[in-house]
Amino acid sequence: xxxxxxxxxGGGVIGGGWAARFVLSGWNVAVHDPGAHAKQDVxxxxxxxxxxxxxxxxxxxxxxxxxxFITSIREAVVDASWIQESVPERLDQKRAVFETIQKHSAxxxxxxxxxxxxxxxDLQNCALRPDEIIVAHPFNPVYLxxxxxxxxxxxxxxxxxxxxxxxxxxIGMSALKVRTEIDAHIGDRLLEAVWREALWLVRDNIATxxxxxxxxxxxxxxxxxxxxxxxxxxIAGGRQGMExxxxxxxxxxELPWSRLTDVPELDGQLARxxxxxSDEQSGHRTIAELEEIRDTNLxxxxxxxxxxxxxxxKFLRKCEVGMVAVKGASSISCPMRTVExxxxxxxxxxxxxxxxxxxxxLFSFATDVFLEAVGCNQAYIETGGSYFTLETSIxxxxxxxxxxxxxxxxxxxxxxxxxxxxxxxxxxxxxxALATGEHLLIHVDLLQRMSSxxxxxxxxxxxxxxxxxxxxxxxxxxxxxxxxxxxxxxT
Amino acid sequence: xxxxxxxxxGGGVIGGGWAARFVLSGWNVAVHDPGAHAKQDVxxxxxxxxxxxxxxxxxxxxxxxxxxFITSIREAVVDASWIQESVPERLDQKRAVFETIQKHSAxxxxxxxxxxxxxxxDLQNCALRPDEIIVAHPFNPVYLxxxxxxxxxxxxxxxxxxxxxxxxxxIGMSALKVRTEIDAHIGDRLLEAVWREALWLVRDNIATxxxxxxxxxxxxxxxxxxxxxxxxxxIAGGRQGMExxxxxxxxxxELPWSRLTDVPELDGQLARxxxxxSDEQSGHRTIAELEEIRDTNLxxxxxxxxxxxxxxxKFLRKCEVGMVAVKGASSISCPMRTVExxxxxxxxxxxxxxxxxxxxxLFSFATDVFLEAVGCNQAYIETGGSYFTLETSIxxxxxxxxxxxxxxxxxxxxxxxxxxxxxxxxxxxxxxALATGEHLLIHVDLLQRMSSxxxxxxxxxxxxxxxxxxxxxxxxxxxxxxxxxxxxxxT
Numbered sequence: 001x002x003x004x005x006x007x008x009x010g011g012g013v014i015g016g017g018w019a020a021r022f023v024l025s026g027w028n029v030a031v032h033d034p035g036a037h038a039k040q041d042v043x044x045x046x047x048x049x050x051x052x053x054x055x056x057x058x059x060x061x062x063x064x065x066x067x068x069f070i071t072s073i074r075e076a077v078v079d080a081s082w083i084q085e086s087v088p089e090r091l092d093q094k095r096a097v098f099e100t101i102q103k104h105s106a107x108x109x110x111x112x113x114x115x116x117x118x119x120x121x122d123l124q125n126c127a128l129r130p131d132e133i134i135v136a137h138p139f140n141p142v143y144l145x146x147x148x149x150x151x152x153x154x155x156x157x158x159x160x161x162x163x164x165x166x167x168x169x170x171i172g173m174s175a176l177k178v179r180t181e182i183d184a185h186i187g188d189r190l191l192e193a194v195w196r197e198a199l200w201l202v203r204d205n206i207a208t209x210x211x212x213x214x215x216x217x218x219x220x221x222x223x224x225x226x227x228x229x230x231x232x233x234x235i236a237g238g239r240q241g242m243e244x245x246x247x248x249x250x251x252x253x254e255l256p257w258s259r260l261t262d263v264p265e266l267d268g269q270l271a272r273x274x275x276x277x278s279d280e281q282s283g284h285r286t287i288a289e290l291e292e293i294r295d296t297n298l299x300x301x302x303x304x305x306x307x308x309x310x311x312x313x314k315f316l317r318k319c320e321v322g323m324v325a326v327k328g329a330s331s332i333s334c335p336m337r338t339v340e341x342x343x344x345x346x347x348x349x350x351x352x353x354x355x356x357x358x359x360x361x362l363f364s365f366a367t368d369v370f371l372e373a374v375g376c377n378q379a380y381i382e383t384g385g386s387y388f389t390l391e392t393s394i395x396x397x398x399x400x401x402x403x404x405x406x407x408x409x410x411x412x413x414x415x416x417x418x419x420x421x422x423x424x425x426x427x428x429x430x431x432x433a434l435a436t437g438e439h440l441l442i443h444v445d446l447l448q449r450m451s452s453x454x455x456x457x458x459x460x461x462x463x464x465x466x467x468x469x470x471x472x473x474x475x476x477x478x479x480x481x482x483x484x485x486x487x488x489x490x491t
Numbered sequence: 492x493x494x495x496x497x498x499x500x501g502g503g504v505i506g507g508g509w510a511a512r513f514v515l516s517g518w519n520v521a522v523h524d525p526g527a528h529a530k531q532d533v534x535x536x537x538x539x540x541x542x543x544x545x546x547x548x549x550x551x552x553x554x555x556x557x558x559x560f561i562t563s564i565r566e567a568v569v570d571a572s573w574i575q576e577s578v579p580e581r582l583d584q585k586r587a588v589f590e591t592i593q594k595h596s597a598x599x600x601x602x603x604x605x606x607x608x609x610x611x612x613d614l615q616n617c618a619l620r621p622d623e624i625i626v627a628h629p630f631n632p633v634y635l636x637x638x639x640x641x642x643x644x645x646x647x648x649x650x651x652x653x654x655x656x657x658x659x660x661x662i663g664m665s666a667l668k669v670r671t672e673i674d675a676h677i678g679d680r681l682l683e684a685v686w687r688e689a690l691w692l693v694r695d696n697i698a699t700x701x702x703x704x705x706x707x708x709x710x711x712x713x714x715x716x717x718x719x720x721x722x723x724x725x726i727a728g729g730r731q732g733m734e735x736x737x738x739x740x741x742x743x744x745e746l747p748w749s750r751l752t753d754v755p756e757l758d759g760q761l762a763r764x765x766x767x768x769s770d771e772q773s774g775h776r777t778i779a780e781l782e783e784i785r786d787t788n789l790x791x792x793x794x795x796x797x798x799x800x801x802x803x804x805k806f807l808r809k810c811e812v813g814m815v816a817v818k819g820a821s822s823i824s825c826p827m828r829t830v831e832x833x834x835x836x837x838x839x840x841x842x843x844x845x846x847x848x849x850x851x852x853l854f855s856f857a858t859d860v861f862l863e864a865v866g867c868n869q870a871y872i873e874t875g876g877s878y879f880t881l882e883t884s885i886x887x888x889x890x891x892x893x894x895x896x897x898x899x900x901x902x903x904x905x906x907x908x909x910x911x912x913x914x915x916x917x918x919x920x921x922x923x924a925l926a927t928g929e930h931l932l933i934h935v936d937l938l939q940r941m942s943s944x945x946x947x948x949x950x951x952x953x954x955x956x957x958x959x960x961x962x963x964x965x966x967x968x969x970x971x972x973x974x975x976x977x978x979x980x981x982t
Contacts, residue, residue, distance in 0.1 A: 013729055037730070089739075139710040140727050147710035174709045176702060186698050187706045190685050197684040198720055207677050211667060213719025215678045217802045218665045219630040219638035221719060224712030226788040227781075228704025229689055230765070231773050235781050236631050238504055238532070242769040246762040271737040278725050278733040290718075290726050297717040297799055304791030307837060310784060311708045346798060350872060351937065356880050357855050361848035381841060388890075389847050394883040399940065446842065449890065481972075 001106035004028065004065065007080035009073060009097055011038035014114045015086035016045030017142025019067065022082075024053050024143065025171040026062035031069050032076040039069050044288070049143035051403055052295040055344035056144070056302045056316055058365065059323035073097070074104040081106075082167055084136065086114040094118070095126050102128040110164050112136035116188045119181040120153040131155045134164055137185055138173070141291075144298045146174035146315050149185045172319050174312075202277065203270050210281035225301055226311045292345075300346040334469045336373065338366035338424070339408035347402055354400040360392065363424045363437030366408040370422060374461035376454070385454060387420060387441040393481045398434045405429045411474065415466035418443035418453055419484050425475065433477045440482050492597035495519065495556065498567040500588055501577035502529035505605045507536030508633025509575045510558065515544050515634065516662040517553035522560050523567040530560050535779070540634035542894055543786040546835035547635070547793045547807055549856065550814035564588070565595040572597075573658055575627065577605040585609070586617050593619040601655050603627035607679045610672040611644040622646045625655055628676055629664070632782075635789045637665040637806050640676045663810045665803070693768065694761050701772035716792055717802045783836075791837040825960045827864065829857035829915070830899035838893055845891040851883065854915045854928030857899040861913060865952035867945070876945060878911060878932040884972045889925045896920045902965065906957035909934035909944055910975050916966065924968045931973050 006022045008015050011033030019042050022029045031042050046067065054061050070076040077083050083105055087097055094113065101111060111133045113123050124130030135151035148168050152161045161177065168175040178185050184192060201207045207215070223232045230242075237245030282290060305313025339362055349355035371377075371387055380386075400406060407427045414421035424437040445452035453459070474480070497513045499506045502524035510533050513520045522533050537558065545552050561567040568574050574596055578588055585604065592602055602624045604614050615621035626642035639659050643652045652668065659666040669676050675683060692698045698706070714723045721733075728736030773781060796804025830853055840846035862868075862878055871877075891897060898918045905912035915928040936943035944950065965971070 013727055041729070139714075140723075145710055145713060147706060149706070174705070176705060176709075178698070180695075180697050182695075182697055186692060186703065187710050189688050189692065190703070190706070191711060193684040193688040194681050194720060197680050201677060201680065204671075204673075206669070206671050206673055209721035212677065212681070213722050214665070214667060215638060215640070215681070216715045216719035217717055218667075218806065219636055219678050220682060221712065221715030221717075222636060222789055222792055222803060223630075223785070224707045225716035225792055226708055226712075227785060228707035228712060229685060230700035230704050230769050231781065232631075232785075234769050234773055235778055235785060236504055238778055241766065243762055243766040246765060271734055274721070274737060275732065275734040278721050282722050282725055287726055287729060290722065293799070293801060294714070294718060294723075294726060297796060297801055298713055300795030300799055301713055301716055301792050304795040304837065305788060308784070308788055308791055310788055312713060315709065346795065350869070351877050351879065355855065356883065357848055357852035360851040360885075364846065364848050378841070386842050388842065388887070390887055392847065392883070392885040394851075394885075396879070396881055399879075 001081050001109055002028070002079045003081055005080050006030070006082040006084065007032065007070075007076040007101075007105075008042075008084050008086065009033070009076065009101065010086035010088075010114075011035065011042045011069075012086060013041070013045075013140055014138065014142060015084070016042040017049070017140060018084045018086065018114070018138065020046040020049035020143040021053070021171055021173075023065045023067050024049055024061055025065070027065040027082075027171070029065055029067050030076040030080065031067070032071070032073050033069075034071075042067075042069070045141075045143065048141070048291055048295055051292075051345055052299050053143045054342040055299050055346075056306070057320055057323065058341060059320045060340045061323070073100045077101050077105045077109070079106075081109055083109055083111045084114060085111065089115060089117060091118060091122060094123060098123065098127050098133060102132070105132075108132070110134070110160070110167065112164065114138060117184045119183060120151050120156070121181060124153060124155060131157060131160065134161060135178075135181075135185070136164065136168060136175075137187070139187065141295060141298070144295060144302070146172065146312055147187065148173045148175050149178050149187060150175050151178040151181050151185055153181055169319075172316075174315050199270065199274075202274055208281070209274055209277040213281065226305060296345045299344050303344065303346070334472050335409035335411050335425070336370060336465075337407060338369040338410040339406070339426075341406060343400060343402045343404045343406060345402040352401070354402065354404075356394075356396070359394055359396070359400075359426065359435050359437065362406070362408060362426060363392075363394070363439070364389075366410055366424050366437075367422060367439060367441070370410050370412070370465075374465055375458045380455075380458065381446070384446045385452070385458070386444055386446050388444050389439050389441050391440040391482055393436075393438040395436045395479075396434075397436070397477060398428075398432055400426070400428070400434045406434065411472060412462065412465040412469045413480060414484065415462035417459065418451055420462060421482065421484065423474070423478065423480055425478055433475065436478050438480055438482050440484060492572050492600055493519070493570045494572055496571050497521070497573040497575065498523065498561075498571035498592075498596075499533075499575050499577065500524070500564060500567065500592065501579075501605075502526065502533045503577060504532070504536075504631055505629065505633060506575070506577035507533040508540070508631060509577065509605070509629065511537040511540035511634040512544070512662055512664075513573075514556045514558050515540055515552055516556070518556040518573075518662070520556055520558050521567040521571065522558070523562070523564050524560075525562075533558075533560070536632075536634065539632070539782055539786055542783075542836055543790050544634045545833040546790050546837075547797070548811055548814065549832060550811045551831045552814070564591045568592050568596045568600070570597075572600055574600055574602045575605060576602065580606060580608060582609060582613060585614060589614065589618050589624060593623070596623075599623070601625070601651070601658065603655065605629060608675045610674060611642050611647070612672060615644060615646060622648060622651065625652065626669075626672075626676070627655065627659060627666075628678070630678065632786060632789070635786060635793070637663065637803055638678065639664045639666050640669050640678060641666050642669040642672050642676055644672055660810075663807075665806050690761065690765075693765055699772070700765055700768040704772065717796060787836045790835050794835065794837070825963050826900035826902050826916070827861060827956075828898060829860040829901040830897070830917075832897060834891060834893045834895045834897060836893045843892070845893065845895075847885075847887070850885055850887070850891075850917065850926050850928065853897070853899060853917060854883075854885070854930070855880075857901055857915050857928075858913060858930060858932070861901050861903070861956075865956055866949045871946075871949065872937070875937045876943070876949070877935055877937050879935050880930050880932050882931040882973055884927075884929040886927045886970075887925075888927070888968060889919075889923055891917070891919070891925045897925065902963060903953065903956040903960045904929075904971060905975065906953035908950065909942055911953060912973065912975065914965070914969065914971055916969055924966065927969050929971055929973050931975060 137149040139145040420441040628640040630636040911932040
């Protein structure tokens with residue numbers, strides 16, 4: 001059994017998403033799926049994930065793992081420490097798969113089912129080593145949505161479940177331990193409730209699929225992406241609080257505000273009606289186009305929440321703590337590598353390339369990394385000192401496109417007292433220069449909002465950096481244009 | 492009856508949100524609510540809306556309307572062309588309010604109820620002019636979420652309903668005409684379904700309120716904010732399509748994946764349990780803090796979707812078509828005012844002020860407005876011509892903070908052939924200079940990705956602009972630093 005080796009049994013939409021997430025997290029992955037389209041689907045998922053998953057982080061993912069397609073379950077699972085089952089939702093089929101897996105898997109390997117409905121007890125029944133089977137239920141697209149529900153039964157040891165949680169967290173997932181096993185766990189119960197009600201609305205000609213989608217994405221979907229249900233209602237309750245809100249809405253439970261006390265019959269007629277309405281709504285786009293749009297939207301939403309340090313965005317920041325921002329950025333080399341990242345898909349503008357404001361976003365981030373290396377970090381800023389930019393010069397040398405892996409190299413051209421002059425080069429993987437960014441900064445007292453001397457520690461670190469960079473030969477396309485002689489500190 | 496005069500009857504969370512949206516859309520608003528806290532609540536909503544609502548647009552809202560608090564319904568409604576009722580959800584109370592309103596309102600005035608549950612027929616019953624009453628059901632926060640459900644009964648004329656839809660669209664709302672009246676319309680049926688299921692999950696100790704919220708916001712809430720339910724599932728169906736997806740999941744409807752076939756008893760014990768869990772989850776923040784966080788998150792999500800021209804973001808862009816980007820920006824004045832906007836709350840960085848990359852975002856937007864004025868618009872870009880930036884210089888003169896109303900004035904310093912040199916000043920409302928941005932641009936052939944001559948029309952318009960700006964005296968803090976003599980076009 002090898003650490004960071006996963007077997008993916010079943011390569012559909014969910015299995016493909018798992019494979020992509022593991023590979024991009026540096027795991028070697030063996031996929032087993034006898035289906036004719038499985039290889040193509042998994043490679044498609046990996047391609048989409050490469051475009052979007054690294055883009056939600058501002059730190060670098062580890063080097064990709066190896067992806068293989070294996071014709072026998074035995075070979076796929078024999079070395080794996082994590083075995084993810086994502087075969088169709090039929091209990092007999094899943095049990096048969098577990099039987100084959102456990103004939104060949106190493107004892108102690110974690111076997112996780114992607115089932116949306118079955119309880120662990122159902123799955124473990126008849127198994128060779130039932131205590132090594134749990135539920136790890138993800139949400140599509142698995143490579144972007146953080147949530148995974150971990151469901152256990154009484155036969156799983158707490159240590160086993162905790163080690164499974166750790167693995168999931170190490171691949172960027174927000175693992176929720178479901179304490180009590182029930183059919184459909186938690187998420188799919190909520191989804192199923194909406195789904196049933198939505199089916200009634202379509203069946204009764206109250207709304208079309210497109211209208212229902214608009215109700216969600218123009219309305220409460222926007223709330224739910226960041227706060228969910230209860231925190232949203234807590235706010236609606238206002239100063240009178242949650243108990244008041246509950247009392248106010250309790251009578252509605254007695255009202256016929258739902259047809260859910262009955263189950264709609266999903267006959268061919270209703271299925272065709274929904275398929276027809278869905279075609280009208282979205283049929284002008286292929287599934288591949290919709291996937292690309294969805295993923296870019298998710299990147300934009302996740303990055304937006306990340307900037308606010310909230311919800312899924314707060315979780316992503318937490319993940320980055322364990323990641324390397326830039327190799328070796330903590331030491332002051334010359335030049336210092338301050339950014340290594342993939343250009344997010346939502347950074348393109350109408351000219352098809354990275355928008356000019358994003359160049360400054362990258363350079364600004366690079367400046368922050370440099371400042372952190374010289375001791376001007378979050379803790380320092382909280383004591384009331386920071387650096388403000390006085391002047392910036394940006395030169396564009398080549399175009400940059402979404403999906404490109406880019407790097408920033410940083411030189412400290414001058415650093416004395418409260419003055420700091422730094423120079424950035426943006427490069428692509430081939431080492432071509434894409435742009436340069438140059439900044440004059442001044443140290444400020446955040447309380448007075450006026451220029452001030454940095455602490456002796458920070459001043460010394462900056463002087464050391466400036467000294468190390470002194471006389472460094474810049475590449476010939478890197479031409480500094482700014483100087484403190486020409487600029488008066490005006491802050 | 493005055494155009495653009497609204498009466499808000501009931502000034503709670505929903506009424507306050509309506510008042511804020513109308514005022515910020517340039518309507519004069521009279522609020523009637525005898526409650527002790529109503530005035531404070533409505534002013535609080537307006538304050539929050541001022542901070543967030545203008546921030547979702549890149550164009551200017553009209554000047555604010557006047558907000559008044561009126562002690563009698565008669566005086567509040569007598570001049571109003573739109574009367575929004577948001578009193579508590581009790582049918583007798585609502586009917587009494589409609590009776591008083593219609594004694595004094597002008598015939599033809601639109602009376603809209605915010606009811607989440609009642610049908611128009613229920614509300615119209617007993618009314619003096621039932622055909623002037625409809626449902627316009629919004630979602631909290633009313634000043635940010637675009638959705639409003641418009642529900643009619645048989646007594647409302649199509650013209651009346653259409654004119655109500657137009658008014659709602661004119662205040663930035665995405666009005667969905669609900670064709671058939673049912674209890675709770677569409678949105679609240681879906682919400683009620685989730686709510687009932689969530690109550691069971693809490694009651695049965697399966698999950699806490701915090702866990703349920705995390706399931707939503709780490710999982711499907713992120714999908715729903717942009718695509719809703721059916722389009723999301725269409726993708727999950729993959730190449731086999733929507734009908735296959737339906738068939739695959741049909742059996743689940745027969746499974747006990749929901750407790751919704753039964754209704755939980757919302758007794759005091761369950762209400763207290765939920766209130767206690769909600770306190771643990773969110774009680775360390777006041778409602779005002781949560782409102783501010785929610786609104787900033789919504790601004791970030793909406794702006795993210797807007798950049799992708801998708802869902803609620805696509806709708807916001809459509810709203811802007813009818814708005815004035817900048818007063819008089821279509822004509823080439825000297826300087827030309829190219830930006831008038833409020834700094835969005837999500838543009839702040841850890842120093843508490845507008846992040847430096849946002850300065851370039853503003854200047855980049857200002858450049859686009861200038862280019863549009865000289866004929867380099869979307870249609871032109873689609874023919875394969877555009878301008879790329881070669882070099883940028885930014886100087887920071889003063890700090891800028893979220894919520895500030897800022898302006899950009901633009902000079903065309905040079906424009907000949909494919910070369911363009913423009914200079915921007917960022918100002919605050921007092922006219923203080925905050926920063927300057929200067930850009931050298933070159934015309935390109937988007938297909939060849941090489942520099943090229945603009946069309947004669949665009950070249951002539953730019954030369955006219957450069958000529959008009961020639962010899963213009965820049966303010967003394969505006970010091971151009973760039974020149975084409977020092978830069979070779981390298982694209």
